[in-house]
Amino acid sequence: MQQSTSHLFHDNVRHAVNDDNLRVSLETMKTGFRFKRLAAIDRLPEFEDLREEGKALKDHVLAHLDLYLEAFEKKVIEQGGMVHWCANAAEAQQVVLDICRSVGARTVTKGKSMISEEIGLNDYLEKNGVQPIETDLGEYIIQLRHEAPSHIIAPAIHVRKEMVADAFRATHTHRPADRDLSEPRSLLDEAREELRDKFLAADVGITGANMLIAETGTSVIVTNEGNGDLTQLLPKVHVVLASLEKVVPTLNDASTVLRLLARSATGQEASTYVTFSSGPRRADDLDGPEQYHVILLDNGRSKMLGSEFQDMLRCIRCGACMNHCPVYGAIGGHAYGWVYPGPMGSVLTPALIGIENAAPLPNASTLCGRCESVCPMKIPLPRMLRAWREQEFERHLTPPRAVWALKVHTALASRLRLYRWATRLGAWALRIWGGRRGSFDHIPFAQDWTDSRTMAAPQYGRTFMDLYANRPNAHITNKER
Amino acid sequence: MDQSEISAPRPPVRVALFITCLADMFRPAVGFATVALLEQAGCEVVVPQGQTCCGQPQWNSGDRRGAQKLARAMITAFEQAEVDYVVAPSGSCIGMVKDWPQVFSDDAAWQQRATAIAEKSWELTSFLVDRLGWTQVQAHLEGIAAYHDSCTGKRKLGVAAQPRALLAGVAGLEVRDLSAPEECCGFGGTFCVKYGDISSRMVTDKAKDIIATGADTLLAGDVGCLLNMQGRLRRLGSPIKVRHVAEVLANMGDQPAIGEGE
Known part of the structure; x- marks a missing residue:
């Protein structure tokens, strides 16, 4: 092979x-x-x-x-x-x-x-x-x-x-x-x-x-x-x-x-x-x-027959998915590292050479959906990219840093009072730090963003939830207990 | 007075605002604009306190259990609000809500509850235009705006004509399309930090396209995409102001734009 x-x-x-x-x-x-x-x-x-x-x-x-x-x-x-x-x-x-x-x-x-x-x-x-x-x-x-x-x-x-x-x-x-x-x-x-x-x-x-x-x-x-x-x-x-x-x-x-x-x-x-x-x-x-x-x-x-990846076998190799893929358009075919590049490759390659040998591929997509929209065989490529990600997560192939970040986020977002407190603090601190300019040129641990982009600071230094609750006619359901 | 001429007052449509985590923290104006627009359109708006995040980062990273955990809390919050509709100023987050039934494909009871919420959830502009048939925008903004179609809104929810139909009612504003409107801006949630160099290339192309329109304002319907494009435009030294479409429709276009200081 x-x-x-x-x-x-x-x-x-x-x-x-x-x-x-x-x-x-x-x-x-x-x-x-x-x-x-x-x-x-x-x-x-x-x-x-x-x-x-x-x-x-x-x-x-x-x-x-x-x-x-x-x-x-x-x-x-x-x-x-x-x-x-x-x-x-x-x-x-x-x-x-x-x-x-x-x-x-x-x-x-x-x-x-x-x-x-x-x-x-x-x-x-x-x-x-x-x-x-x-x-x-x-x-x-x-x-x-x-x-x-x-x-x-x-x-x-x-x-x-x-x-x-x-x-x-x-x-x-x-x-x-x-x-x-x-x-x-x-x-x-x-x-x-x-x-x-x-x-x-x-x-x-x-x-x-x-x-x-x-x-x-x-x-x-x-x-x-x-x-x-x-x-x-x-x-x-x-x-x-x-x-x-x-x-x-x-x-x-x-x-x-x-x-x-x-x-x-x-x-x-x-x-x-x-x-x-x-x-x-x-x-x-x-x-x-x-x-x-x-x-x-x-x-x-x-x-692949009878699996969640069977639809991939409808592919007639026209290349429309890669012709329209913004990721393929940014990196070309060789970066994918094996025979089939682009969205169809990111679904097919893990099936043929093993997900453990191709783990980054299904993640290299914004799931923008353009591939599926141009596929003559209507192959649900984004759904299958996500299915591979799920297999990776279950088989512990997801990078540890990403797993850790998800765990922290889940823990935070599933504890309402803690989440409100954290977003309140975050909005306040980032607003002060962002200062009058309203945005950051550099954020430690977020260089992947700030290498090419500034990062907007929160607008008001307070969250919508807090601001809305202070309105005289605020209509809030199931308040914090 | 002839009694027959007095029709019984119709109860207003009751809508829960799904604020979305990015608008909550980074751009509260989008939330206030959404509330204002829904109220202008005759809705009764409630804000369920129990909402946090829809679970999209977990779902798109393959973490089904994490996504379920967050979705359960959201579904419960929206159920308790006892509303006719759930509306968010984001195609991406509503796209995730529409995925909740799949998130619970291994749990029939929760799948049923997820489906009930998913079926009454709408992206803001399509709710106003498609569901309410409301386009009576009363807003004014002098200038030229480029409109970016966010991917999930456009492809999954069919949001494209609705924001433009609403923007047509903004006095003084000319709206221009990008030369490659189908192209993703490169945000993609966690994608932009997992694959920063690819994302950067994509948003660079997008920024060039935006600048080439000659617009002084960039509008879109998702805070995530807006933060991404604004960050790149600013780094390139562009003076283009970046706003959520709801802000302009609610006549809040005079506030500092995204990423601008006082």
Whole structure:
């Protein structure tokens, strides 16, 4: 499985908020994705109905997951393909390596796949003598930079074009050193030329799957670069990496998901390519792979079924939650420390790698609710973030300082006379201390606030409760006893 | 006199003020403004003494027992007040009240009591506009105000049009929207001290957006968000005055703003 630094979230954040390049990239992302999504939804009056339909569809699938997965497997086998059920990352790595070795593969081309990231496939293949080559432009860039993706649909969103040029110069050393790489177009052309030969030479092509269709035994990928088609059609062997919850019953259902996915992700009505693959090349096919394998990965998902986190399995990986998340917008994807960033990651990561290894993630949210409001599958992300916090509290994973502060606050606020006395004293003392300025520049033990903000002093030096009680016509019920 | 022309006087709507802990200590003017507005709208206002904190810090930190302990005291206080409605000058705190039934998901008896209170609890501006149909604001303030929509009020309670409808009745005041009105200000209760550096980045973006509107006043419906944005605006050297929307609606816009001295 991919290594995690989620437990080091605080350090990661400190690094991220001081990264000027990252700030520029994230600003561009926010305006781009958000406005495009909004415009696409404005053009589709039935979008809200479609969300309900998508949610109902996924809930139905999750209630009958075994049936649809078995139906999918049966159909794939009928069409000459193979299905490999993998309980965890290690099993999936092994199956992929075995397939590569069975055909003597030296290089594999890869379409974009988050499951590949989840199981740490590239490192594993390299260690075992097989060279993986990412063919999605973003993935290609971060592979050259030896980085993980920072966004689930825009993996190199944190990389500015000058940094891409640097990576290309460092890697493509056979090209003229003085070539112009100042424009995105020239970078794209160079990547395309470099990848062309790799597509033709690859022995195995590995793609992810946006969906698996039970009715037809089909895997579906959506791409905008066409690299997915070349990855899965040209080599002798096509391997599909998919997690269990990707299955939908019918082609019609796939259409519902596709209509939601592209609009929520990039604001497109449909992605440039939507590719359906149903098994290996048939006798009368002109092209296509000789072998078709589907890896069905569990890796902790079946344990989410029937739990308070089941709704998370409706996720179709559009990225809308992170595109609209103010926390993601402030720190980017790498700070989250594992494969899936943003709100969906803060719910999914603890489920897959253990809450004890990802305890800061569910807390890194103001629970502002924007993620849920834009989620095409209406996943109640804030509710589940809070559910993780409750598990942390019960399992003593909450930082001791926070637990202590809560205990003191609860003790105070549940003793009415003590609370009135304490707020009275607090308002009075802070008012005197705050003086004529009316606010504090620095408060000991509250630097997290006062490092960037002043703190207003209480308005009057007396609480509302005291002031109101002194009014001649005060109407107070259940007075202090 | 024809007896039929005299209709029996309708008993006034009885409302309990949920002051909220931040307004109680930091901004009592918000409480007095709320009482004034409710009375102008014809309500009988009572202030239950037994109220302290709604338990949101506990609930959002995963401490269900702590949240239950505080919620029980609040529910009891509001029950004893024997009111038709509970109203608070905060979307966030009313959002928490609406969560009380979930807080007691393992306790049917308390869940029932929590639900009864939750169902009659309202955020101030939406209570005035949506429940009472009252918009007869009599207030005056010269200037331009930017309005910030607090997240819980907006997304959970649907508070957005109501404060603007009420502010339209303030003579002399022009109200402007922010360019990114959906964006959280970064307060988030305990979030702002647990993740101070992220919160600081968020409130910096918000402050820039507020300044860019050209407004001289910032208004919102939650004291927590207001304290956060005021603190950042002041640190950036901005002269923008920060107030709770209720203060302006109750014609108390001439008092020193949040964080201002005498």
